[in-house]
Amino acid sequence: MDHFTAVRAFVRVVESGSFSKAADSLRLPRNSVTKLVQSLEAHLRIKLLNRTTRRVDLTSDGAAYFERVARLLEEWDEVEDEVARSRSHPRGRLRVDMGTAIASLLLMPTLAEFHRRYPDVQLDIGASDRPVDLVGERVDCVIRAGAVTDPSLIARHLGSLPQILCASPAYLAEHGTPEHPLDLERDHALIRYIVAGSNRQLPVTLTAAGESITVKGRHFVAVNDSGAMLAAALGGLGVMHAPAFISGRHVDSGDLVPLLRQWQAPPVPIHIVYPANRHLSARVRVFVEWMADLFAQSPYTLAPGPRQ
Known part of the structure; x- marks a missing residue:
């Protein structure tokens, strides 16, 4: 058995999900790929794959083996790549x-x-x-x-x-423009950002002239995606506190209005x-x-x- 080729065939079967696709990518006959994987299982004395007519699944032993050898093969390919080609031609x-x-x-x-x-x-x-x-x-x-x-x-x-506090002109026309962070507590809705994978909302802390205020406030909508947060702000659903690279273009165009510029949050x-x-x-x-x-x-x- 060509042990290295057998390992590569096994990894390719797992990554592609089928023996046929693996054979095509390796440019080998399908029965050759099957024999390589079978010889690898015989060598290791474990069953790596459960095969049916419709799908190929890893066994528990196969999953553990795949995790290690896939990483080793990737590192092997990287070493050969860097030896064969200069750093100016990464691939x-x-x-x-x-x-x-x-x-x-x-x-x-x-x-x-x-x-x-x-x-x-x-x-x-x-x-x-x-x-x-x-x-x-x-x-x-x-x-x-x-x-x-x-x-x-x-x-x-x-x-x-850098972060910017902003809202749409339509929202401000309906709710007014805040003059102080405490106005956000009383008269406005914040668009809150929830850290993905948790229920934790990012705080909004603003500082000016040595005074620091953390705004809690109420919210109509909270999201765990920055794109959704921007869409909510453009839709007039509240005041958004977000990095300038998210809101800056819309501030420049007038679709969003910057608020409380004298109050800053750390970049x-x-x-x-x-x-x-x-x-x-x-x-x-x-x-x-x-x-x-x-x-x-x-x-x-x-x-x-x-x-x-």
């Missing part, structure tokens, strides 16, 4: 995860240029505001706001997100994060630099200081 699959607003407002408008520069990099983008298990979900890197406290992760500071730091024990491939490196440039060039974000 392969890159799995990233980021908030929906960052994906749609910062990354997507420039992604065609990224593809022209790095045509052999395949980007799989998870766009959500939920927490991601980098190791368990086999994600190469994530972009997240806030402090990074997990010592098993490496974080590069990409910049910071939110944002990082690109990856596991400390994972090899940083060329494709991850170029993506990190690309995102750093996006934050540096955006008029609605603050770039970090010089790297030490």
